[in-house]
Amino acid sequence: MQEQDTESVESDQQTNKQVKVDVVKTADRDQLKNLYKEAGWWTQYEDSADPELIDKIIQGSFCFAVASINDRIIGMGRAISDGASDAYIQDVTVSTKFRGKGIAALIMDTLIQFLKDKNIGWIGLVSEPKAVSFYRRYGLSQMADYVPFIVK
Numbered sequence: 001m002q003e004q005d006t007e008s009v010e011s012d013q014q015t016n017k018q019v020k021v022d023v024v025k026t027a028d029r030d031q032l033k034n035l036y037k038e039a040g041w042w043t044q045y046e047d048s049a050d051p052e053l054i055d056k057i058i059q060g061s062f063c064f065a066v067a068s069i070n071d072r073i074i075g076m077g078r079a080i081s082d083g084a085s086d087a088y089i090q091d092v093t094v095s096t097k098f099r100g101k102g103i104a105a106l107i108m109d110t111l112i113q114f115l116k117d118k119n120i121g122w123i124g125l126v127s128e129p130k131a132v133s134f135y136r137r138y139g140l141s142q143m144a145d146y147v148p149f150i151v152k
Contacts, residue, residue: 018069018070019067019068019069019074019103019106020067020068020069021065021066021067021068021075021106021107021109021110022065022066022068022110023063023064023065023110023114024058024064024065024066025058025059025064026055026058027054027058027064027066027073027076028073029051029054029055031072031073032054032057032058032066032073032076033054035073035075035076035093035095036091036093038093038095038096039091039093041091041093057078058078060080061078061079061080062078062079062080062081062083062087062115062118063078063079063081063111063114063115064076064077064078065077065078065107065110065111065114067094067103067106067107074094074095074097074098074103075092075093075094075095075098075103075104075106075107076091076092076093076107077089077090077091077092077093077104077107077108077110077111078090078091078111079111079114079115079123081115081118081120083118083120084120085120085121085122086120086121086122086123086124087115087120087122087123087124088123088124088125088126089108089111089112089123089124089125090125090126092104092107092108092111092125094107104134105137108135108138112138123140124140124143125140126148
C-alpha cells in the first residue's frame with residue numbers, strides 16, 4: 001500500500017511540473033465550456049446563448065487564469081474587480097481527472113498574486129461548502145455577519 005502511495009505522490013509531482021498556469025485574454029472556447037459543464041456551471045441556456053459567451057466571460061474578467069498541459073486546458077479560475085480596491089475570485093475548477101494534484105492551488109496562487117500585484121487590497125469569494133477548507137489555506141475566512149445573495 002505504501003508503495004502505491006509513493007507512486008501517487010510521484011505522479012502528482014510529475015503532473016505539476018507539466019502544468020502551466022497563465023493569465024489570459026483569450027482561450028479555447030470548447031475546452032473552457034467543457035470545464036464549466038464538468039463543474040455543473042453550464043446549463044442548456046448557456047449552450048443556446050451567444051456563441052461568444054466564453055469570450056465575453058474572459059474579457060469581462062479582471063483576470064482569467066487557465067491551467068494547461070501541452071495546450072490542453074485542465075483548470076481555470078477568474079477574478080472580477082473594479083481594478084482599484086476589491087476583487088472576487090470565482091469559477092475555480094479543475095477537470096476531474098486532474099483533481100487532488102495541487103492544480104487548483106496553482107490557479108489560486110496565480111490569481112491572488114495577480115491581484116496583489118495590482119494593489120487590490122480586498123479579495124473575497126463565495127465557496128461551495130465542500131471547498132471551505134481549501135480556501136482557508138489562502139488566508140480567506142468566512143465573513144461574520146454577512147450572507148451572500150443571488151437574484152432568482
